[in-house]
Amino acid sequence: xxxxxxxxxxxxxxxxxxxxxxxxxxxxxxxxxxxxxxxxxxxxxxxxxxxxxxxxxxxxxxxxxxxxxxxxxxxxxxxxxxxxxxxxxxxxxxxxxxxxxxxxxxxxxxxxxxxxxxxxxxxxxxxxxxxx
Amino acid sequence: xxxxxxxxxxxxxxxxxxxxxxxxxxxxxxxxxxxxxxxxxxxxxxxxxxxxxxxxxxxxxxxxxxxxxxxxxxxxxxxxxxxxxxxxx
Numbered sequence: 001x002x003x004x005x006x007x008x009x010x011x012x013x014x015x016x017x018x019x020x021x022x023x024x025x026x027x028x029x030x031x032x033x034x035x036x037x038x039x040x041x042x043x044x045x046x047x048x049x050x051x052x053x054x055x056x057x058x059x060x061x062x063x064x065x066x067x068x069x070x071x072x073x074x075x076x077x078x079x080x081x082x083x084x085x086x087x088x089x090x091x092x093x094x095x096x097x098x099x100x101x102x103x104x105x106x107x108x109x110x111x112x113x114x115x116x117x118x119x120x121x122x123x124x125x126x127x128x129x130x131x132x
Numbered sequence: 133x134x135x136x137x138x139x140x141x142x143x144x145x146x147x148x149x150x151x152x153x154x155x156x157x158x159x160x161x162x163x164x165x166x167x168x169x170x171x172x173x174x175x176x177x178x179x180x181x182x183x184x185x186x187x188x189x190x191x192x193x194x195x196x197x198x199x200x201x202x203x204x205x206x207x208x209x210x211x212x213x214x215x216x217x218x219x220x221x
Contacts, residue, residue, distance in 0.1 A: 004133050004134055005133070007134055007137070008133055008134055008136075008137035011134070011137040011138060011140070011141045011182075012137055012140060012141065014141055014178070015140055015141030015142075015143075015144030015145060016144060018141075018144050018145050018148050018175060018178055019144040019145070019147060019148050021148065021171070022147070022148030022149070022151040022152055022171060022175065023148075023151060025151060025152065025155050025167070025168065025171060026151050026154060026155055031160075031161060031163050031164055031167075034164065034167060035167065037171075038167060038170065038171035038174065042148075042171055042174050042175070043174070045145075045178065046174055046177060046178045046181075049141060049178050049181055049182060050181065052185070053181050053182075053184070053185050056134070056185055057185075057190065061188065063190070065190050065193065067190065067193035067194065067197060068181075068193065070197060071177070071181075071193065071196060071197055071200060074197070074200055074201070074204075075174065075177070075200060078200075078204040081204075081208070082170055082204060082207045082208060082211075085207065085208055085211035085212070085215075086163055086166060086167050086170070086207075086211060088211065088215060089162070089163045089166065089211045089214050089215055090161070090163040092214070092215055093161060093162060093163060093214070094161065094163075111215075
């Protein structure tokens with residue numbers, strides 16, 4: 001009975017955090033603010049669900065598996081990386097270099113130091129090689 | 133009792149999926165749409181794990197692991213494509 005209550009508590013906490021994460025995605029105003037909701041609240045929600053699943057299979061079904069731990073580790077490792085990439089994408093699409101603070105080092109931010117070469121069909125392409 | 137908690141959690145994540153879908157349609161920028169897709173993948177992983185608890189089998193863990201990996205790789209690939217115009221330079 002106690003085990004069931006613990007599993008239920010983790011399930012409800014996980015579900016609520018997942019819902020809060022997805023609601024925050026709609027509710028927050030700016031893209032940079034919107035990045036916070038799925039990377040923190042949803043990750044915590046799925047962590048709760050995975051803890052509930054681990055407890056359920058360990059204590060009720062008497063079978064332990066490492067898959068939940070692997071999924072937890074993978075999601076917790078990859079969430080900040082994808083958030084970093086999304087923030088970089090947003091900065092490159094919507095912000096200028098003057099909007100950013102100083103990098104504090106010798107160089108500026110790498111995003112603006114090494115911009116990609118875009119081939120725009122409307123403009124004449126820059127010559128990449130000297131004409132022979 | 134676990135059945136009710138499972139139904140509650142599945143309803144929460146399903147509602148979250150609908151909200152992500154709405155952001156995917158509405159999203160003012162490409163970064164928002166990629167973010168909505170990334171969150172949808174995480175919600176689908178949670179739904180699969182909850183379904184696995186409901187069925188009482190561990191078969192769905194492999195599937196959710198694979199979906200999590202594919203979601204991460206596709207998010208990074210999409211972001212790099214927007215950032216650099218190419219995925220592997």
